[in-house]
Amino acid sequence: MKVFRLCMAATALASLLAGGVATADPADQLEHIRPMLVAPPNVMAHEQATKAKPKVVEFTMTIEEKKIVVDEEKGTTLQAMTFNGTMPGPTMVVHEGDYVQLTLINSSKNTLEHNIDFHAATGALGGGALTKIKPGEQTVLRFKADRTGAFIYHCAPEGMVAWHVVSGMSGTLMVLPREGLTDGHGKKLHYDKAYTIGEFDLYIPKDENGNYKSYDTPLESYGDTVEVMRKLTPTHVVFNGKVGALTGKNAMTAKVGETVLFIHSAANRDTRPHLIGGHGDYVWDGGKFANAPDRNLETWFVPGGSVGVALYKFKQPGVYAYVNHNLIEAFELGAAGHVKVEGKWNNDLMKQVVAPSPIK
Incomplete structure (x- = not known):
């Protein structure tokens, strides 16, 4: 019984350190979906408007450090750092009120610690404080998409933010209104x-x-x-x-x-x-x-x-x-x-x- 109480206390402390409390999580009661991310310039398949209830939208991205050719004609290369191997990283699409749940993987082949800062998220340096992972590690972050728009995400390791960003580590999260885009005066807008x-x-x-x-x-x-x-x-x-x-x-x-x-x-x-x-x-x-x-x-x-x-x-x-x-x-x-x-x-x-x- 004593061991059980100690385990429960440790679990509660870990939850608090992660920015939460040891209580029921509303997101756990929602439907979880796992859409497929695609390489830019293409954008993942998505509904432009939805009448469905909010969901937990699960994504997985792997950080990849690799050499890329910047200019084929001149043979110029860049020792890049990327999300999912592309510059920019994949564009994620959810709807307002959905939860974004990201499994972030730092490949064991990499040499540096990485994390992710979502400009759409609230608190903990956009998630950057909760997602620091060394090569060979992974982490899972979840946050509520509580405002609409297209937002940057990028790597943000302490003391090296600019270097990681200009070396390729950024992308976009687009949070659509549940009713879809409008012209601001009630007219619905659609894209092909x-x-x-x-x-x-x-x-x-x-x-x-x-x-x-x-x-x-x-x-x-x-x-x-x-x-x-x-x-x-x-x-x-x-x-x-x-x-x-x-x-x-x-x-x-x-x-x-x-x-x-x-x-x-x-x-x-x-x-x-x-x-x-x-x-x-x-x-x-x-x-x-x-x-x-x-x-x-x-x-x-x-x-x-x-x-x-x-x-x-x-x-x-x-x-x-x-x-x-x-x-x-x-x-x-x-x-x-x-x-x-x-x-x-x-x-x-x-x-x-x-x-x-x-x-x-």
């Missing part, structure tokens, strides 16, 4: 496709000859990378981890008449997305759906540490450039992507009246 664009400022060290250096582990790159970071001048600004990640054969796709939701995360630096030849029909530049969206924007602003969301219905076919409208960062440093749109051209919207010809 959703894409995730994660913008990264990278700081890759160079050797004495001006060539980008390569490293075998993240820790090996740490000192040199921090030295470059502190100059606040990125060597690359890219979408989804590399130059050309969303261009050519990797372009996003749509059809004339389709409405696309663009989810643009910027974990560290401000950015200003622009769709060349298109617009933001509805834009939540702060990414928060409780606020009415702006209308008909040409370029929108996404502050560092947040996610901007834009909705656009394509009206013309062709290749659209999706860029950071700091054009130096877009065309010189890599922050550009494509959307390939199929369909019939509408001359009423645009046509070439006179083809180029010699001046008379």
Whole structure:
């Protein structure tokens, strides 16, 4: 009996240290679901609106430290740190009132301690204080999604937050209103496709000859990378981890008449997305759906540490450039992507009246 009481006391103490109390948890009475996460720019399958009761939505992500190619043409590499092996990590989607339950795994092949800070969560440094795991460990965090919007998540180890974030460790959690998106005046909004664009400022060290250096582990790159970071001048600004990640054969796709939701995360630096030849029909530049969206924007602003969301219905076919409208960062440093749109051209919207010809 004494042993039983001691065990119960230890269990209660552990619960208190984890930020809770040894009482019945409302979330334990709810349905648990385990949707499949997918690699960006794609977004997991989800309902845009729901009449169902709140659920516990269980996700699993594995932290992977690995070398990636940032620029194939130049052979430039980055010793990256990632959630599920991608930059950005997968976009999770739940509804307001749901619980997010994440099993976070730090692979035994890794060399560093990691954690996760959800900007959507309340308390304990966004969960960062409760998710510190060394290589070969895992942890489970659960929190209530009590506000709508698209939010950053990122790694946040003490003393190394910036390094982990600019090395690839960020992603998006989107919390939809249970009734779905609206224009702020009662009109329901719907999208046919959703894409995730994660913008990264990278700081890759160079050797004495001006060539980008390569490293075998993240820790090996740490000192040199921090030295470059502190100059606040990125060597690359890219979408989804590399130059050309969303261009050519990797372009996003749509059809004339389709409405696309663009989810643009910027974990560290401000950015200003622009769709060349298109617009933001509805834009939540702060990414928060409780606020009415702006209308008909040409370029929108996404502050560092947040996610901007834009909705656009394509009206013309062709290749659209999706860029950071700091054009130096877009065309010189890599922050550009494509959307390939199929369909019939509408001359009423645009046509070439006179083809180029010699001046008379």
